[in-house]
Every structure is written in structure tokens, then in C-alpha cells.
Amino acid sequence: MTSKVPAYRQAQIAIKRYIEEHQLQPGDLLPSEGQLAKDMGMSRLSLREGVKTLEAVGILEARQGEGLYVKAFTFDSIFENLPYSFATDGKSLRDLLQVRTALEEGLIGMVASKATPDQLGRLEELAQNMMTKAKAGEPFEEEDREFHLTLYGPLENPFVNRLVELFWEVFHRLHGTAGVTHWNIEQTAQDHLNIITALRTGQPAQAANAMQTHFQQIRERLELSGDHLTELAKNRPKKPRGKPN
Template sequence: MDHSSLQESTIPSPSAVKDELEPIRKTRIYEEVASRIQRLIADGRLRPGDHLPPERELAERFGVSRTSVRDAIRVLELMGLLEPRQGEGTVVRDLSPDSLVSPLASLLVRNRALLADLLDVRKMIEPSLAARAAVQASDEDLAALEQIFLRQQDKVRQGQLAIDEDSAFHYAIATAARNRVVLRVLDVLMDLLRESRERSLQVAGRLQRSLQGHRRILDAIRGRDADAAEAAMRRHLEEIEDVLLKSKASRVGG
């Protein structure tokens, strides 16, 4: 995007977005500048790959010093929202799941502690999602879960891993829980754990246990029993954790 179009479409005039571009009168001015730029990114007015205007122009727009702008940009770089590029200036980073997964995935292969942490995050999130799904799932949500389960069941009977169906089942529960942010978080987690999950599903009996876990979760959600759904999901994730960490330990040790 060229700078002239950026001025018109990405950094609107003060009259168009007064709440964003009014002069700032706060003690820690750089924090407010960072917050304004962050909102522009969140609103989609600054998109991945867009270049920030020069510090001087931002300082004039916001009515602050260039030092405050520079400090704000540094904060946003540390947050991973912006990145400096040699000869290009400051650019909005791509925040898609893929861009977050790649560096973490390579670390995960070498770091058993990170694997345990990721599994722990799933245990924090997914039991509550299952409980919420039991209360909020529509008839269409329940039908989708049932179809995914049946596809997984067919594949398991044929000796296939059914990892796509395994992921789809958990996504469908998050969808039924009506929380788009958690759905994106789960998307990243499942991508990070995909290789480990593929290995775990090759452990003798693991496919059948996974299917049984999904059946318990599905029955609880379909029965509108939030407590049972939460307990079934927690049990399912603890079984997964046990297999994955034992598998990781054996590979590290042997």
C-alpha cells in the first residue's frame, strides 16, 4: 500500500475518527498512543503489511512528541503487533494463526515443558467450553457434532487415525459455545499439537479411547448436562496428556 492511500484509508482524518486522533493529555502519553494504534489495528484500519506513517506525521496527528510515538511503537513491537523492516520503516505484523504457530511449533519439538504448558491451557479452556456448549448448543450444533463423531467412528473402525475428525469435534464444541476468540486460540493450540496428537493416536488402544471420550462428551452435551460435559472433557484431556507426555518422555530418554 502506498503512503498516500495509507493516509486516506488507514490513518483517517481527525474529523472521521475524533476518538482516535484527538490530542492526548495523559501522564504516560506513549501508552495512550500505543492504545490508539492498537485500536486501529484491531478495527482493521491498519492491516497486516501496512506501513505506519513516519514518526513525525504520527506525532502531529496525535498531538504528542516524537519520543512518545517512538516509545509507543517500541511497546507494540514487543507485543508482536508491529515489526521494523530495514529500509521500509515499521510494518503491521501478520497475526494469523499460521504466523503464530510456526515459531512455536519448532520450539515445541525440543521443549517438553512447553508441551505440558500447552496441554494445561487446553484443560483450562475446553472443559468450560463443553459445559457452555451443553447449555447453548443449537439443534444444528448437535447434529454437526453427531456427524463428526460418526465419521470419526467409521475411520477408527477402519484403523485410520481420524485426526481431522478429532480436531473438528473440538472445534465444533468451541463453535457451539459461541466464543470466537476462544475458537481462534483453540485453532492455534490444535495446530501446535498436531504432530504430538498424531503420534499419540498411534499408541495401541488410543484411537478407541479417544472415540469413547468423544462419546461421553457428546452424550453429556446432547443431554444438556453441563457438569457431566465438563467432567467428560476434563477426563478426555487428562487421558490425552498422559499419553502425550509419556510418549515425549520415552523419546527423550531413548
């Protein structure tokens, strides 16, 4: 037996079909709510619910006192909601790291041929700050985040920057909830300095190798975190059972 399509979902489909059939472009104004409801043969309430969901995913934009407009497509709504689709477990972290590794290792070679001296200088400054903090036993998450975002600036691709930012934020959020592990933070800082050294050669292969080494360190760290949490779970004292009545 086929389940009935909810009214708001029917409204979504009808509105998107209307946009396609009338070849509306970003910034174009849709008819009034009343006219749309009449044309689509549905109640204003159902239409309004469909509009709200399409606003949430960035297809429509309601402007106060003006009406309903087609919105230019962006990945922002996807990026904003993606972090909540990951579970805080080791499998999710490993899966995410695999995608992040493929993205950054695959792009670093292009950076090697495009980075300017000023961009490399900023990256080295960030990496040196990371090393200074590492030697003082201080965290350097902000510098690490800015490093990876600055790294792909030479590509002038906002989509790449948004992806790198998303993967960095989600990974660090999940890794933070997965338990704290001790690792050589000076080695992590050194990895970033090694990436700069490789980039200065202008050789894509050397840059890719330096990035590969960096992510290998992260993978090993992640495995240690998983082993650490497993050991904690095994050694956690069991709660005493209540006495029978």
C-alpha cells in the same frame, strides 16, 4: 553498565508513543516517513527498521502508494509465532496439555446450555466418522480438529476458537515429533461420542466430566509416549569409538 538501546528499538518506542500521544485509532494515517523521522530526531533507516518490526507484530500496516496506518489489534501475530516457542519435549507437551485441558474443560459447561440440535448433530456426525475410521485402523486427525473447533461454536467467541485451534495444532505437531505410541484409538473416538451424549443432557457437570475423561486418556497416552522414548534411548546401540591413531 547499561547496554545501549538499538536504533530500531528506539524507533518502535517512539512510534508507539506518537500513536498514544496523538490518540490515533485503527485506520488512522501516520505522517510521512520523512516527517516522522524529523519529528522523532532519527534517521529514515532507523525509522524504517522500527516500522518493519511493528508491522510484523500487527501494530502498523503499510499500504502501497498510500502510507502508514495504525492497524486494528488482533492476536493473529502472537498465535502465528507461538508454536515456534515450544520445544519438542515431553515437558512442553505436558505444559501445553495442562493449559488446553483447563481451557476446554472450563468452557464445555457453557456449551451444554447453548448448543443447538443442528450443532450437536454435526458433532455427532464427526464423532461417528472418527469411530468408523478407528475401527478400520485409520487416523482421524481432521475430524478430531473439526470436532474441537465445532464444539465451541455455540459460544460465538472467535478468540476462544482461535485459542482452541492453536492449542490443537501445536499439541498435535509436537506430539507427532515425540514418537508414535500405540493406543486404543477406538476409545478416543468413543470419548468424543460420550461428550455428545453428555451435552445432549444439557447438564454442564456431565459435559465437564466427559471432557475430563477425554483429557485423562490423552495424559495417559502422553506418559506412555515419554516412557517409550526413554526406553528407546536406553536401548539405542552406542556408536563405536574410532580407533586411536
